Structure formats: C-alpha cells, structure tokens
Amino acid sequence: MRLSLKQKKLNVKADKYTDSLGWSQDVGRTLGDAPTTVAPETLKVQCDQCGSMLKIPKPKKARYTITCAFPECGFVMNFD
Numbered sequence: 001m002r003l004s005l006k007q008k009k010l011n012v013k014a015d016k017y018t019d020s021l022g023w024s025q026d027v028g029r030t031l032g033d034a035p036t037t038v039a040p041e042t043l044k045v046q047c048d049q050c051g052s053m054l055k056i057p058k059p060k061k062a063r064y065t066i067t068c069a070f071p072e073c074g075f076v077m078n079f080d
Contacts, residue, residue, distance in 0.1 A: 049075040 041058040050073040068075045
C-alpha cells in the first residue's frame with residue numbers, strides 16, 4: 001500500500017481557503033487591551049521670587065522663559 005500526501009494536480013483558483021474566524025486582523029493590538037492616551041509631559045518649577053509651584057508643559061527648545069502665574073508676582077524666569 002502506497003500513501004501519498006502530495007496532490008498531482010493542484011487547482012489554484014478553487015483552493016483559496018482563508019481562516020479569519022476568531023482571529024483579530026489588527027495585529028498590533030489584542031482584544032483585552034484598551035487604547036492608551038499619551039499625556040503631555042510636564043515639569044514642576046518653583047518661582048524664584050514668590051516660591052509658588054508652577055506646572056508647565058515640557059519645553060521643546062533649550063532656551064525658554066516662564067512667567068509666574070501668581071497675580072501679585074508676575075516674575076519672569078529665563079532658562080538657558
């Protein structure tokens with residue numbers, strides 16, 4: 001008895017089997033993960049004159065200035 005697993009004539013047009021049932025087509029994310037939101041990075045800076053804490057977004061440049069948000073102060077700090 002001779003067994004052969006190789007088919008001599010393969011019909012390419014009729015043999016288009018795709019199994020996508022139960023599998024996620026979104027490769028980078030699994031079903032249990034929720035999409036995450038990215039919060040902007042912030043810095044905490046203390047005013048040199050009045051001592052109040054300021055929460056500012058992370059600057060994109062190396063040199064920047066910050067004005068104190070306290071109404072009576074209004075001190076401008078320069079960072080190089």
